[in-house]
Amino acid sequence: xxxxxxxxxxxxxxxxxxxxxxxxxxxxxxxxxxxxxxxxxxxxxxxxxxxxxxxxxxxxxxxxxxxxxxxxxxxxxxxxxxxxxxxxxxxxxxxxxxxxxxxxxxxxxxxxxxxxxxxxxxxxxxxxxxxxxxxxxxxxxxxx
Amino acid sequence: xxxxxxxxxxxxxxxxxxxxxxxxxxxxxxxxxxxxxxxxxxxxxxxxxxxxxxxxxxxxxxxxxxxxxxxxxxxxxxxxxxxxxxxxxxxxxxxxxxxxxxxxxxxxxxxxxxxxxxxxxxxxxxxxxxxxxxxxxxxxxxxx
DNA sequence: AACTGTTGCAACATTAACTGTTACGACTGC
DNA sequence: GCAGTCGTAACAGTTAATGTTGCAACAGTT
Numbered sequence: 202x203x204x205x206x207x208x209x210x211x212x213x214x215x216x217x218x219x220x221x222x223x224x225x226x227x228x229x230x231x232x233x234x235x236x237x238x239x240x241x242x243x244x245x246x247x248x249x250x251x252x253x254x255x256x257x258x259x260x261x262x263x264x265x266x267x268x269x270x271x272x273x274x275x276x277x278x279x280x281x282x283x284x285x286x287x288x289x290x291x292x293x294x295x296x297x298x299x300x301x302x303x304x305x306x307x308x309x310x311x312x313x314x315x316x317x318x319x320x321x322x323x324x325x326x327x328x329x330x331x332x333x334x335x336x337x338x339x340x341x342x343x344x345x
Numbered sequence: 346x347x348x349x350x351x352x353x354x355x356x357x358x359x360x361x362x363x364x365x366x367x368x369x370x371x372x373x374x375x376x377x378x379x380x381x382x383x384x385x386x387x388x389x390x391x392x393x394x395x396x397x398x399x400x401x402x403x404x405x406x407x408x409x410x411x412x413x414x415x416x417x418x419x420x421x422x423x424x425x426x427x428x429x430x431x432x433x434x435x436x437x438x439x440x441x442x443x444x445x446x447x448x449x450x451x452x453x454x455x456x457x458x459x460x461x462x463x464x465x466x467x468x469x470x471x472x473x474x475x476x477x478x479x480x481x482x483x484x485x486x487x488x489x
Numbered sequence: 490a491a492c493t494g495t496t497g498c499a500a501c502a503t504t505a506a507c508t509g510t511t512a513c514g515a516c517t518g519c
Numbered sequence: 520g521c522a523g524t525c526g527t528a529a530c531a532g533t534t535a536a537t538g539t540t541g542c543a544a545c546a547g548t549t
Contacts, residue, residue, distance in 0.1 A: 205536060206437040209457055213439070217449045230495065237447040238439060241538050246496070263546025266495040279460070293350040295357070295382060296508075303381040305361045308487030312480055313353055316423070320471045327464045336456055343452030349507060374524065385509050390525065407517020410524040440537075 207286045208279070211248050213238050215282065216337045218258065219274045228267030248286060255285035274337055280328035291324065292317050351430045352423070355392050357382050359426065360481045362402065363418045372411030392430060399429035418481055424472035435468065436461050 217237050218229045231242040231249065238245065249268055252258045259271045294313070299306035361381050362373045375386040375393065382389065393412055396402045403415045438457070443450035 206439055207536080208436050209438055209453075212457060213443065213449060213453050216453065217447075220449060232495085237444045237450045239441045239443050239450070240439070242495095243498090243539070244537065246498090247537095250497080260496065261546085262496050262544075264492090264494050265547060266545080268496090292352050294353055295350055295384070297383045299357065299383050300381050303361075304488050305357060305364060305484055306381045306383070308484035309353075309357050309360065309480075311487050312483035313356060315483070316475055316480070320468065323471045324464065324468060327467050331460055336453075336460070339456035339459065340449055340452035343455050344448050351507080376524085386524095387510070387527090388508065390527090391508095394526075404525065405517085406515075406525050408521090408523050409518060410516080412525090 207248065208283055210238055210240065210244070211252060211282050211286050212279065212333065212336055214245055214249060215252070215257065215270070215274070215277065215333050216340055218268055218270055219333065219337055220341075222270060228261060228265070228269050230267045234268075251285050252282070255281065257281060257285060274334040275332055277333040278329045279331045279333075279336075280325050282333070283325075283328050290317065291321050351392065352427055354382055354384065354388070355396060355426050355430050356423065356477065356480055358389055358393060358412075359396070359401065359414070359418070359421065359477050360484055362412055362414055363477065363481055364485075366414060372405060372409070372413050374411045378412075395429050396426070399425060401425060401429065418478040419476055421477040422473045423475045423477075423480075424469050426477070427469075427472050434461065435465050 214234050217234050221229045221233075231245040234249075235242040235245045249258055249260070253260060253271075256271055257277055258268050260266070260268050292313075294310055299309060301307050358378050361378050365373045365377075375389040378393075379386040379389045393402055393404070397404060397415075400415055401421055402412050404410070404412050436457075438454055443453060445451050
């Protein structure tokens with residue numbers, strides 16, 4: 202699978218905002234987060250926009266604008282982030298319909314669909330076990 | 346993640362070869378498999394080449410050439426196929442190194458690396474629970 | 490009312506991976 | 520030698536993520 206870094210960057214941004222707020226600041230800007238993640242502010246705004254739609258962060262506009270958490274890091278899991286930024290299924294079916302007159306061509310999709318669903322369910326369960334607070338604590342532990 | 350269909354096509358090909366051999370044939374051609382999967386024979390040959398490197402199938406050249414299973418379907422799991430055709434990790438890190446002078450930038454990669462490894466281990470465990478024989482039986486059950 | 494800093498978003502370029510296709514040499518049974 | 524198939528290179532097409540520029544919208548401050 203083409204591995205992408207959307208989940209990684211989203212987790213980075215959330216941890217950054219969370220830590221920044223604990224240091225007494227109200228909001229974080231996409232510019233600051235982009236500097237920490239070494240990427241472009243627009244990339245951060247796009248990702249945070251998806252997290253806002255999922256109810257994980259809020260944004261303010263105007264002067265003194267920026268991003269803040271909509272919930273505590275303790276209540277956010279990697280599954281929340283995953284579902285906000287990764288739309289598709291883990292494994293895709295054929296791009297074109299297999300030959301339906303063939304026994305395998307006819308039965309392979311329902312068979313795999315079932316199996317894939319079970320595996321994704323397990324993946325979701327694992328992702329739900331990790332909170333963003335867990336991640337921030339791990340991050341802080343690395344600097345000691 | 347950009348979902349891809351490599352695992353799906355590889356499983357399709359293996360199930361097809363397995364069934365074809367049970368019907369008394371020695372080898373299957375990439376042309377036949379491509380027809381069933383509704384794709385191009387070269388795509389099949391490329392994928393089966395990776396499965397051959399993993400020791401799952403064998404190929405013969407020359408006249409009357411084609412592909413055959415190197416092991417029983419009972420002894421092949423989806424994990425074997427996954428490892429043969431999916432090289433990278435499930436989730437990628439940042440494309441560029443995050444800002445190391447930032448606490449989050451410095452600690453985020455080791456923290457996520459740990460978490461991702463645990464999740465991939467669970468995924469592997471799930472994939473290892475499904476054999477290609479299971480899949481073929483599911484396929485055949487769909488046609489009854 | 491003007492100024493300032495930031496978001497929201499569109500538009501486009503770049504990169505990477507997968508997929509599809511054509512072509513042709515290598516091989517081997519007949 | 521012939522015929523059929525693999526092995527593989529080369530290239531085009533497609534899709535998704537990422538990076539970049541530009542600018543309107545917004546809201547606090549002066």
